Amino acid sequence: MKKVEIHPEAVERVKKFTITDNNLGFGKYVAPVMIQAIYDDGQWQRFDLLPYGPLLLDPCTKVLHYGQEIFEGMKTFRQPNDQIKMFRPEQNARRFNQSARRMSMPEIPEEQFLNACDVISAYCKNLVPRRLGESLYLRPFMIATEVGLGIKPSKQFLFVIIASPSGNYFAGDSVKVWIERDDIRASQGGIGFAKTGGNYAASLQSYTRSLQAGCDQTMWLDSSHKYIEEMSGMNFMCVINGEIHTPALSDTILDGITRKSVLELAKHEKIKVVEDKIAVDDLLKKIENGECTEAFVCGTASIICPISSFLDKDGRTHHVKDGSGKISMLLRDKLIAIQAGKTDGPEGWMHPVKEIHF
Ligand SMILES: Cc1ncc(COP(=O)(O)O)c(C=O)c1O
Structure with a gap:
């Protein structure tokens, strides 16, 4: 398994980040860090924890034209003893790879996927909300990054995880x-x-x-x-x-x-x-x-x-x-x-x- 490289600037950013809003909503806030991994030459090359920021893509990048893209949605919760726990993340890892196979994308070994989720959750521990029903929502996704307009599976991919301290989507209303x-x-x-x-x-x-x-x-x-x-x-x-x-x-x-x-x-x-x-x-x-x-x-x-x-x-x-x-x-x-x-x-x-x- 590849270790996630931690960039000092990401750590500085997350240390300084606070949210005072009591109404978190869904997807209104994003953590100031993200996981990024690069796939090339038939394998996952490296995993990094970076400051959150824009992705720079050539206009000919395949995902922009042919939609070779997959994602997941999962949650990390604060426990009464302040420990943090994810809900059934191995199920998301399994489904991510199922989606990857259908979309001609590389799988991520389950252990590697879980470790990346663990690392971003651990660095965002202070951003995991406390109130019942609230959570740190994780959004792992993968995009085809090969540049070219030919309609064929990409050989290069980017895997990213962003995190969003979130409340309830519908807040229990019918x-x-x-x-x-x-x-x-x-x-x-x-x-x-x-x-x-x-x-x-x-x-x-x-x-x-x-x-x-x-x-x-x-x-x-x-x-x-x-x-x-x-x-x-x-x-x-x-x-x-x-x-x-x-x-x-x-x-x-x-x-x-x-x-x-x-x-x-x-x-x-x-x-x-x-x-x-x-x-x-x-x-x-x-x-x-x-x-x-x-x-x-x-x-x-x-x-x-x-x-x-x-x-x-x-x-x-x-x-x-x-x-x-x-x-x-x-x-x-x-x-x-x-x-x-x-x-x-x-x-x-x-x-x-x-x-x-x-
Ligand atoms: C189309 C669709 N169906 C069902 C679900 C519910 O799946 P899960 O309970 O894994 O979030 C989702 C959300 O992820 C979805 O996007």
Whole structure:
């Protein structure tokens, strides 16, 4: 494994950095340091902790034209004894490499990925917020840096991790969801399961549409326009006759770490979990007849957030019976308590970050 080289200026910057704002928001602040690693000649050459700053790219750099890019989103939490811990980072490392393979990019050995996350978290220890639900959000990403306009996989890459002290994405409010009946986010054999920029760029037209309709989020259907897949940055779940239902994973859906964790917590609470196809029109009928009592979104940024209503293209609004979410809030509280170190979660979920004295 390559050691991360620590640049003294990065240390000076992080020592001086403070935030006094009580409302951190999401992505409003970034730490003054970043990890940067260079891939060339078929291998990862070096890893550095540098002062945060702009990336200088030639206008012919491949990522700018062909979108060869992947990223991750993960969180570091402050524990009651002031230690800091990451939530299931090995899952992000695994998914990062899964995305890398699909996008013809080099993998990063899991140990190296985790070490880079550990180092930036450790140097940013003072920036890990204290209040419940807050965290240091880490955004690892990789871009194709070879210069040239030929459409072929790059041979050079840059891996970067930036960190953002963050509050809650939705702060526990319920969300209104726009059912996207026209655009499609992903199709079979495509890149829907990879965490790559193109999936998010493809979602933005619908984001604007959903805001114009007074909603907060788009809900994507599969390419047959029939079955629910996920949201633009979260997975989807609902409660039908007391059981949690969620779309089964496929190559068109991101394998969410919060989704996986919520399903495990639900099983632990003896709540039955069903992973299967969910036809959107069936769901709307079940909302109308009261069989579906709750619907919610889940993801790293939003944690768990109840859905109050669905707005359809025909202008009809379908209000969910328990729009404040009894089961979803129970699971949300459990997950937040585990992440904050207030209760023990399943073995291995919280990864301790080794302290570095500087
Ligand atoms: C498209 C998409 N689906 C689902 C999720 C939820 O995944 P996770 O729980 O790993 O954050 C995310 C966020 O990362 C996402 O971008």
